[in-house]
Amino acid sequence: MNPYLVQNAQNKLIMSKARELGITCKPLIPGCEDFLELSYKGKNIIINKTRSHKMTLMSGLLAKNKEVSNLLLRRCGLPVPDDIVVSRMGEEAVRFLKTYELVTVKPLDLNRSIGVTLGIRNEEDLDQAIRTARLHSESAMIQRYVEGFDYRILVIAGKAVGVLEYRPAFIEGDGRSTIRQLIQELNDDQLRRNDAGTIGSFQPVDIESETVLLHLQQLGWTVHDILEGRKRVELFAKGNIAANDISEVVTDRTEEICRINADIAIQAASALQVDVAGVDIRCKDISLPLDAENGGILEVNALPDMIDPHLFFQGESSDAVKIYLQYLFEE
16 A cells, blocks of 8 residues: 555645645655645645644634634624533523524534534423533533524635535426435535545435435425426425534535625634634625624634635635645745
C-alpha cells in the first residue's frame, strides 16, 4: 500500500489542489492522515486537514464548547437562538420547552450533527433527546428551534469565500416514475457530481430506511406510487428526527447571500478567533438579514469541510481550497 495514499476527503482535496499550484504536500507521518506537511518556495508548514498552522489552541477550544461560543457571539451582538445547558431532564428543561414549544437538542461539545435531535415538541421526546446527546457529551444544549434551511458560510482570513444551502432531500414527480425510481435518480444525480472520491458531501437516501418509509406512509405514499408531474414530496419529517439521519441536497447560494449576513459570519469567526471557519446559520431567506424572524447562528466550526465548496462553486475566484492554500503561505 502506498504510504502517501489518503482516504480523508479533505486531505484528498488539499493534496490535489496543492499539486496544481506546485506545492509539495504529503502526510507528515506515512500512513497517518492527522497532519499534512506542505512546502512552497522554501517555506515549510504543517496543517491538520482544514485547520491551519495559524489557528491557536484557544480558538479551537472556544469553538468546540457551544455554551462558550454562544456567549461570545452574543457579546458581539450577533443573532444566536436562546438556549440552556442541562445534564439531565428536569424542571428547567421542561420550562424551556413550554416557553418555545419547539426545540433542538445537541451535545454541548461536539460539532456536526452527531447526537443532534431536531424539532422536539413534547417532554417524552425531549427526555430521549437529552439522553441521546449525553451519549456524546457530559451535558446537552437545548436551543430554540429555528425555522428555515441550513447554510454554511465558509470564512477564510476574514473573508466570506462561499455559501452553501443544505436542504433535506426531496423528489419531484414526472408522471411516469415511481417514488423508488425518483429516489434512485436523486442519489445517482447527486453522487455523479461528487468528483472528490468515494467519500463525498451527499449522504444517499436509504430507500429501505424506516425513517423514510414511515414518513412516506404518514403522507399517504409508498415507494411504488407514481408521482404526477411537478408534484414535490419531502423525504424526511420535520419533527423529532436525528439530524444525521437526514440526507441533504446541497446548493450554491454564494450569489444570493446579503452583505449583512456575510458580515455576520465574518464577525462570528472573528469573535472566536478562528481563521478558517464554517459558520452555520439557519434562516428562511439567506438574501435577507438575520433577525428574530429570520433565523440565527447555530454554530462556528473550526474544522470546516471544503468538500462542498470544491464541488459546487464555479469559477477560479470561488475555489475554496485554492484560497485556503494561498492563505497558508501568505506572509
